[in-house]
Amino acid sequence: MASGFSNLMIDKGIGSHRYRPWEAVGKMKMASKKIIMTLLAGAALLAPAVYALETQQLEKEEEAFALEATAPVFGATLFQGAFKDQPFTGFNPSYRIAVGDQINLQLWGAYTFSATLPVDPQGNIFIPEVGPVHVAGVENSELNSFVLRHVKRVFKSNVQAYVNLEASQPVKVFVTGFVDRPGLYNGYSSDSILYYIDSAGGIAQESGSFIDVNVLRNNQLIQNINLYNFLVAGTMPALQLRNGDSIVVGPRNGSITIEGAVQTPAQIEFKGPSTQLGEMLLIAKPDPLANFARITQVVDDRQQASYMPLEDALSAPLYSGAVVELVKDSDIESISIKVSGELDGPATFVLPYGATLDDLMVQLKFRSNADPFSVQLYRKSVAERQKAALQRSLDALQMEALTRQPATSEERGAQKETATMIQNFIAKARKAQPRGQVVLANTSNANAMLLEDGDELVVPSKSSTISIVGEVVFPTSLVFNEKRTLEDYVELAGGFTNNANQDELVILHLDGTISRIEDNDFDNRLRGTLRAGDEIMIMPKIKSSEIQVTKDITEILYRIAVGTAAVLSF
Template sequence: MKFFKKIVFSFLLSFLILSPSYAEDQGTNVNAAADPSPVITNSSDLITAEDKPRIFDEGLPKTSRSGQSLQPFGANLFAGNYVSRRPSSLDPNYQVIAGDKIALRMWGEATANEILPVDANGNVFIPDVGEIQMVGTRASEVSSKIKAAVGKVYKDGVDVYANLLTASTKEVTVFVTGSVIRPGQYSGLPDDSILAFLHQAGGVDPRRGSYRQVLVKRGQQRVASMDLYDFVNNGSLPKVLFRDGDTIVVRPQGSMISVEGDIRNNYRFEFLGNSISGAQLIKYARPDSSVTNIAVSGTRDGLPNSSYITYEQFMNNRLYDGDSVRFVSDAPTPVMDISLEGSHLGNSYLAIKRGSRLQEVLDYVSVDPNEADIGNIYIKRKSVAIEQKKNIDEALRRLERSVLTAPASSDGEAAIRAKEAELILKFVERASTVRPEGKVVVSDRGKVANIRMEDGDIIVIPPKSDVVMISGEVQVPQSVVFATNASLKDYIAQAGGFTERANEESLMVVKPNGKVIMGRNPPVAAGDQIMVYPRLDTKDMQFTKDLVQIVYQIAVAAKAVGL
């Protein structure tokens, strides 16, 4: 078992540092610093891109969500938290309700120092002044309203000060029903928002509920209605003072359209009525500026229907319940984006003409010859990373099948095979998560292959290094200073020598550009990494040969062509 763990560790370690070599015809020597400015003046050859970053996604394709898995627009409203306001700190916009208390002080011709309750009719009573309607008055306006009423009776000689002393702490119970997650009766303050009560009920049911029709009913009377789309887009929220027994009803979901593609909002959108125009949908979907065409599929007159129309045609196109819409950027572009990493001067992102080759790009890249290792330039390419990942996954699936179908001649052997299978499956699980970088080796002995560039390529110019790394089956893995007169065995001696499991017959040197050299005594240069693999005894485990094949397949990356 310990031996197998060694194999797993060696596999993962080797894969993380290795990648395939790939090259076309060799070009000329790379200049240390071509033009001192990376900005290109001849736009027909190369165009600089401003603020157009492209992030390399490690070569893995992103799976588009299907219309069935899209969330309704507005569903994330209930992913946050709604905290009910408590009267410990009075809100100046709080509106007076029955049961509140108001402090009144009068001095001068008439005096008073009283606490006035707001009665069930919403009034307060002041002797010699009469009833004053206070329900719905904001806390900040209480004093001015009472002062105005007193001033009508006492023209001069009376000063008045009034303020809302305590807001009513009485909670109300509201029924939340319809298409919500947890229908029921919930408590809150009278001025809590509709959203706060919906949140207590778990929010709108994303499969059944409407985000466009939320009603507040008091008996048979409709008190308010709410369109959650207005709140999401504009912050519009109707103000309702709830009473005991009020009901919030979420109506059944209306017509839905699934929207995907090059847009900012990948959601299912609900609309009221039988149809909606493309122009109305665009306001919610917010397509990217690059969109040129729209694919629409659905049902018309009981039969499947699909169309591929221009952006202008889509504006007046009618959409119906169940339609799927995909926004597509389908216009051919004469340029493609690339980026630069590592030791270089100037811009990190460029837009180049399609069909450009590496040498044309490097002519406009400035580097410091004392810092940049121009002899080990390489490229990270998305298409290579995808192919690497595909090949690795296929090899791991073959290994998995061979493990699960391995025969056993006795109960003892069956138990051993079961343990082997358990470890192999863990190995497959971990190995399947490794993501290739998609390295393309384009440099060798100071020359760079003049290969054709692809959209999304990343040109990496490594910094110069004066050390050599030694890892794997050595006593003390470490980095040591490069010496011109030192051999590979000298470096291994500085790392304490080989371990008992080291494979001394086949050693590996990995160049900074990802190129791999194997043998008993390969040459070593500054910046290289020396890898010592374990000696694999095929008698220890039935599937060791399969593992060895996978390890070396990944190490040299199938379909790679070395320089």
């Protein structure tokens, strides 16, 4: 579909503009015809269409739920019996000897002895000819040298010792919180928390946290453990459990779902009110070819959807429940369309790539005060083209104003004043931000227009007012009266200012079309051209003796008025 300022359907005069936004639509699908006819017939006839639309929406919600459910909870496969069936019998160097541990001792030389000695309740082992040696609390790495020093106190020479920890203390540990089978479980003090959680059936996937596991001793927190560190990097804190310790799995925190072009599609948990995609991708690991991200989430009770380059999405805030789909530029399968205004239902629709305007329209549920004939479509790519065209025009105007060669000294003085005025105007004009509206009215194939990802559709309410802005004394909104003329509305707004262009004005219609009315029609009743919801735009008068400069500035002023729905003074 054509777009840009030159194709914004500007009409001159009264007769050239006929209001037929949807009457001219070509071969519409039957579903679209039914919706249009139902709306025209009145709210009483909406029940069948509403039922059909609600059914379609319910089916889409079920599809969305099924899609989200395909992404597993990250870490869901961690606890499947592998840990509880393989208790850990080794000891790390920092393990501290505890009551009940079994220590293997061998002495040789002038005195020989070999036995496995238990650490008694006082924390001692008893060595014949040496006596009790208090080993409780000694690190495993220091155990051999520690025992040998005590042996040397009795046997000054010719006796050597070899000591190793043969078995750790049997303990009973409570496992509770959000696990499948809370209870008291047997093990050894050297066993990891993975062994005990696995023995309790693992973390409850729908309600338990993988990043908030606490170990308590005598009701005091001794360690907070994030199992993602083990899942991603294989690291686990060296923790020595004691009899009566408690392992408490906390409730699940907020989470986001990452899917699409990632190595590990998953529901990933995070702490805090929000997170960033960059942090989550350290876990999910993006596909090397992924270059865009589609983000759908609820912010301030409104569903939002965005599609952006991956490098921009990395720092975007994500809230619990967000669904992020990483895509390769060549593999886009769906687009997100934001809808707002007088509608019931979702704020964002996800449609197949290649969907048309009609595919979206048949799913909309209009409110009773909606104006479906003035549907407005805003597109980022159109706004960018409008902005680029405006910048080119401003560049050309600047070149024209600054390079013109004056013929006389009198013209030289006038040129300086004109150049300053134009430079000030250009500085203001460069700040204008076009809305990127795609005009749908009076276009026979509007329903077949392809939608783009990020399009925004606005359904305005039926209006009973008309606005007048720009170069009038009191810009205002007035109750529309079809008996009034443009001249009447100007007078009600206080009349023209001294800077007003009284030869022609612009009417911006609610559906995005434009009418330019010359002064000889100001006192006529413009039936069909002047309508409720319109915006009467009084343009400024161009104060320049140069015909080309006047023409360029006039074009720019009209372009800004149409593209931004605002009048820029000159």
